[in-house]
Amino acid sequence: MLGLRQPVTSEMVGNALNLVYGNDSMMFYNNNAHNVDQSGASFLSGSPPFLAYPQFHQKQFLTSNHYNLGYHNQPMSNVNHLQAHALHRPWMQQSTQQPHAAVTNQSSQGMQTCMKLQQVNATSDIEDNGRKYSDDDMSEDGMSGERTNKRQKKSAQMASGINGVTLPVSTASNLPSNAVRYGETRYAFPPFIVVLDRHPQVDKIKDELCLHFADKHNIKLEFEGIKTNYRQAMIFFVKNRESFICLFDAEKWPVTLGGLNFKKTLPRRLPPQFSLVLHDVSLSKNIDELLNEMQLAYPDIDNAFRINNKEKKPTKLVRIDIRSVKTLNDLVQARFMYIDYVRYRVSEYIAPVKVLLCSKCFGIGHFKRECKQDLPVCKVCGLAFQDLELHRGNGGCSGVSKCVRCQGSHASNDGRCPSIITYRAALTKTMLPVFKSNKQMNQLNQFNQNDNDFPKLGSSSNALNVWNQTAHNDNLNSLAQKVNSMEILIVKIADMQQQISEQQVLIQEQQQMILQQQSDQQKCVTFCNSEIMKINKKLAINEINVNFHQNYIFNLMEPMFLQFVELAKALQQKNIIKDNGVWDKIKQLSDHHTNLQDQYMICNEQRSKLLKTLSNDDQMLVQ
Numbered sequence: 001m002l003g004l005r006q007p008v009t010s011e012m013v014g015n016a017l018n019l020v021y022g023n024d025s026m027m028f029y030n031n032n033a034h035n036v037d038q039s040g041a042s043f044l045s046g047s048p049p050f051l052a053y054p055q056f057h058q059k060q061f062l063t064s065n066h067y068n069l070g071y072h073n074q075p076m077s078n079v080n081h082l083q084a085h086a087l088h089r090p091w092m093q094q095s096t097q098q099p100h101a102a103v104t105n106q107s108s109q110g111m112q113t114c115m116k117l118q119q120v121n122a123t124s125d126i127e128d129n130g131r132k133y134s135d136d137d138m139s140e141d142g143m144s145g146e147r148t149n150k151r152q153k154k155s156a157q158m159a160s161g162i163n164g165v166t167l168p169v170s171t172a173s174n175l176p177s178n179a180v181r182y183g184e185t186r187y188a189f190p191p192f193i194v195v196l197d198r199h200p201q202v203d204k205i206k207d208e209l210c211l212h213f214a215d216k217h218n219i220k221l222e223f224e225g226i227k228t229n230y231r232q233a234m235i236f237f238v239k240n241r242e243s244f245i246c247l248f249d250a251e252k253w254p255v256t257l258g259g260l261n262f263k264k265t266l267p268r269r270l271p272p273q274f275s276l277v278l279h280d281v282s283l284s285k286n287i288d289e290l291l292n293e294m295q296l297a298y299p300d301i302d303n304a305f306r307i308n309n310k311e312k313k314p315t316k317l318v319r320i321d322i323r324s325v326k327t328l329n330d331l332v333q334a335r336f337m338y339i340d341y342v343r344y345r346v347s348e349y350i351a352p353v354k355v356l357l358c359s360k361c362f363g364i365g366h367f368k369r370e371c372k373q374d375l376p377v378c379k380v381c382g383l384a385f386q387d388l389e390l391h392r393g394n395g396g397c398s399g400v401s402k403c404v405r406c407q408g409s410h411a412s413n414d415g416r417c418p419s420i421i422t423y424r425a426a427l428t429k430t431m432l433p434v435f436k437s438n439k440q441m442n443q444l445n446q447f448n449q450n451d452n453d454f455p456k457l458g459s460s461s462n463a464l465n466v467w468n469q470t471a472h473n474d475n476l477n478s479l480a481q482k483v484n485s486m487e488i489l490i491v492k493i494a495d496m497q498q499q500i501s502e503q504q505v506l507i508q509e510q511q512q513m514i515l516q517q518q519s520d521q522q523k524c525v526t527f528c529n530s531e532i533m534k535i536n537k538k539l540a541i542n543e544i545n546v547n548f549h550q551n552y553i554f555n556l557m558e559p560m561f562l563q564f565v566e567l568a569k570a571l572q573q574k575n576i577i578k579d580n581g582v583w584d585k586i587k588q589l590s591d592h593h594t595n596l597q598d599q600y601m602i603c604n605e606q607r608s609k610l611l612k613t614l615s616n617d618d619q620m621l622v623q
Contacts, residue, residue, distance in 0.1 A: 188224075188273065189244045192236040193265040196257065199232050205258050209236075212254045219246045241273055241325050248323075270302060270321045272351035276331060278318040279345040280491070281306070282498060287318065293340050298331075300324035319349055341501045342494070353428050355420050362404050362412035364423050377404055379412045539614070546607075558593075565590050 196205075210221045222239040229235075238244045246252060250266060281290065291304040300323045307317040322328050331337060337344050358366055361373035375384035378391060382402040385391040404412045405419040414420075568586040 189238050189241075189271055190267040192238070192247050192267070193233055194236065194257065194262050195231065195233045195265075196260045196262045197232065198260065200228065200234055200258060200260065202226055202228060202234065205234060208258055209254070213246060213252065217246060217252055219243070221246065241328075244271070245274070245323060245325060270323065272349055274322055274328065275349035276320050276322065276328065277307070277347050277349045278304075278320055278337065279316065279347065280494060281316050281318045281344065282495065283314055283316065285498075290318065290339065294320065294337070297339065298322070298327055298337075300327045341504070342498055353424055355415075355424050355427065357413060357420070359413075364405070364420065377412065382407075382412055539611075561589075561593060565593075 194205075206223065206226060213219045213221050219242065221243045223243070224237040224239045226237070227235040236247070238247060248266060248270070250264070253264060256262070287304055287306055291301065294301045294304065301320055302323050303321040304318055306314045307319055309315050322331075331346050332348060335346055337346050356365055356367070358364075358368050358371050358373075360368045360371040360376050362377055362379060363371070363373075373384070375386055376388050377384045378388055378397055380401055381398050382404040385396070391397055401409055401411050403410055403414070403417055403419075406417060408417065410417060565586060568583070572583050
C-alpha cells in the first residue's frame, strides 16, 4: 500500500517518546531527544519494520513522508526481509553477515518460525457498543476461517495476577510476546460495523458497497479485511485513509446493501492518521477561537485540542484533526500554517504504543483466552463474579469505580490508569534499542569501502587533524548558549507578533465602527435633504394656489362686490329699495368684507415671516 521512501527522523522518535514520558527526561516534542538511525522503520507504535507474514500481512510501520501508522503487504527482497526479522528477533542478527545463499535459507527458516509464533497468538477481542468479535473469525484473506486449537495458543509469558502488574524492563526478552504481537497485528484504522437483517453474503455486500462508492462518488474502496459473526454483522477494516474518510461520511452510504436494510456503526472520531501537531501555540490562546480562525482558511479542519504533559498541564502543542487527505498532505509538505498573520510550525502526530488489556481480569499483557483468572471481573467495582450481567442487572454493582491494578478511583479499563501509563512507557523504552541495530545493519549494507578510491592518509597528514578538544568544547558550549538565547528571542518575537496582530484586529474593528457611523450619518443627511425638498415642493404648490386665489378675489370678486354695494346704496337713496331689511343685509355684507380684508392682511404678514424663517433654515442646512 505504501512505500518507504523517506527515513524516520530523530524528531519523530522524540515526539513519540514525549507522548509517553511527558517531561521525565526531555522537553515535549524535542527534536534532539534521541539519536535514531535513518533506516526508515519505527517500533514506536509496537510494530517491527516491514514484517510481511502471510497470516498477518497488515503490519504497522511508520514513515516520515506518510506521517502516520500504515500497513505494508508488498513482497520484499531476501536481504531486506532478513534485516526486518533480525530487527525484531535478536537470534537472527548473526545471519546478516553470511553469504547470500545462507541468508536466504536462514531467512526462510526464520519466516517459518515467526509464522508459527504469530499463529499461536492470532486472536483478540474487538468490542464496539457491547458487541465482541474475535480475530479467530478471520483467516488469511480476512474472511471467516477455521479456528486454531486453543491448546496451541498458550503463551510462555503472561502478566501477573489481578491485583498486580509486572512491568517490563528495557530488554525484549522480559516483554510479554502477546503485548508486542498485539501492537504489531492491529489494524491501522478503526472498523466500520454493519448489522443486516439476516446473515449476509460477504462478497456480494462488499462488491455492492464498492460499486456504490465508485459510481456515486468516484472513489475506489480498499479493504484490509472483512469479518462476520453470528449476529449478521460485518466488520469492515479499510486499507488507506481515502477509503476511511469516504466511509466516515454517513451521508455517502447507500440506503440498502444487497437488498437488505442495515444499521451502521461509525467510529466516533478520526484516528491519529488524520491528525497534525501545531507547535508554539501560546497558552493564553483560546482553543475555540483558534479552531474558528483555522477553519476560515482550512474548512476541512474538524477539531482541535491542546495536548497536556505528564503532569496534566497544558503545553504549547495543539492537535488538529482534518477530514481531507489532500489538506493533510499539503500542510505536511508546507510544514507551516498561517493563522491570523501568525506562522505556526506543523508536524505529523504520532500515536503512542498500544497496550494489550485482558477483557476478563483487566490484567496487562495477555489475551482473554489465556487468562488464568477463574471468574470474570467487573470493570467498575473491581470484584469477581460468576455472572457479570446478573451482577450488573440486579443492582449488585456498587457503581463506585475501583481499578483492579492500582486500586484507584477509576474504571479498570481506563487508559489513564497509572499502571497502563507506566507499562506503555516501559514498552516503548524496551523497543528503542532496535534503532541502534537497525542503524548498524544499514551502514553495513549501504557502504562499500574501497581503499583504492579512498586511500588512507599518511603519517604526515595526521598533524593536520589534531584538534584542541578543550577549545572545541568551549566553542560548542558558547554556540549552544547563543542558540538558546536565539530561541528565547524567537519565542519573544513570536509573542510580540501575536500581540501586534491582536492590536491590529482591534484597530480594524474600530475603523469598521467609525466607517459604519459615518455611513449612518450620511444616510441621515441624505434622508433629511430629501424630506426638505419634498416640503419645499409642497410650499411652492401652496404658494401658487394662494396667489391664484388672491388674484381671483382681489381682481374679480372684490371689485364686483364693491360695485354691488355702491349700486345698493344708489338704489336706497332713490328709494327704489324700500325694504329696510334688504339694506341691513347689504350693510352686514359690507362690514364682513371689511373684516375679511383686515384678517387677510394679518395672515399675509404671518406668511411672510414663515417664508423668511424657512429660507434661513434652508441656508443653514446647505452650509
